[in-house]
Amino acid sequence: MQNNNLESSTSENSTQVEDYKDTTDKSLTSYENTNESFRELTKKYQKTVEECLDGNTKVDTPTITAKFNDIHELMGQEVTKASKTIVELSKQVKTLVKTSNIDSLTKILNRHALISYLDKICLNNKIHYDLHFILFSINDFQDIHNSCGHLAGDRILIYTANILKKTFRDSDKIFRYGGED
Numbered sequence: 001m002q003n004n005n006l007e008s009s010t011s012e013n014s015t016q017v018e019d020y021k022d023t024t025d026k027s028l029t030s031y032e033n034t035n036e037s038f039r040e041l042t043k044k045y046q047k048t049v050e051e052c053l054d055g056n057t058k059v060d061t062p063t064i065t066a067k068f069n070d071i072h073e074l075m076g077q078e079v080t081k082a083s084k085t086i087v088e089l090s091k092q093v094k095t096l097v098k099t100s101n102i103d104s105l106t107k108i109l110n111r112h113a114l115i116s117y118l119d120k121i122c123l124n125n126k127i128h129y130d131l132h133f134i135l136f137s138i139n140d141f142q143d144i145h146n147s148c149g150h151l152a153g154d155r156i157l158i159y160t161a162n163i164l165k166k167t168f169r170d171s172d173k174i175f176r177y178g179g180e181d
Contacts, residue, residue, distance in 0.1 A: 023092045030085040037078045041071050103176045105154055106161035114175040135177070 048067050101113035109117075121127060138160060145153035157176075164174050 023089055023096070026085070027089050030082060034078050034082045037074070041074055045071055106157055106176050108161045108165065109173060109175045111175070111177050114177060117173065117175075
């Protein structure tokens with residue numbers, strides 16, 4: 001059943017995988033560009049130092065100062081660009097995590113997947129099969145969670161999800177609606 005749950009949301013998950021790949025590619029490209037800019041700045045710095053150390057060149061302090069200021073400004077610009085890229089990519093990752101369809105703890109479909117599934121069903125005027133819902137809550141879960149700790153609560157959720165996966169048909173969908181507990 002877990003396989004069918006995952007297969008039923010394949011298109012959504014493949015879109016998310018593509019989004020993750022795009023985000024990763026952007027990160028790597030930005031990192032490579034920043035590194036290349038720093039390499040160029042380092043070469044300029046080395047050239048300036050070599051010119052100054054060459055016995056034939058008269059040290060021109062204003063020119064050297066101007067070159068070092070240019071290098072400093074360019075490095076600052078690169079760091080600013082890299083910071084903006086990191087912030088933007090962090091926002092994208094947060095969005096992708098939020099819209100992911102699989103609950104990270106129980107490995108079953110999550111609330112977002114349920115809402116998407118119900119939206120899709122509601123958009124169809126005709127459903128070609130009977131639709132049944134079973135909604136349940138684990139009795140005293142919050143008390144167990146509070147008295148025995150988060151790890152115990154997590155284990156109960158994982159155990160319950162595994163029982164449901166083994167009990168229901170492969171064609172059935174299992175969602176974790178909660179998660180604020």
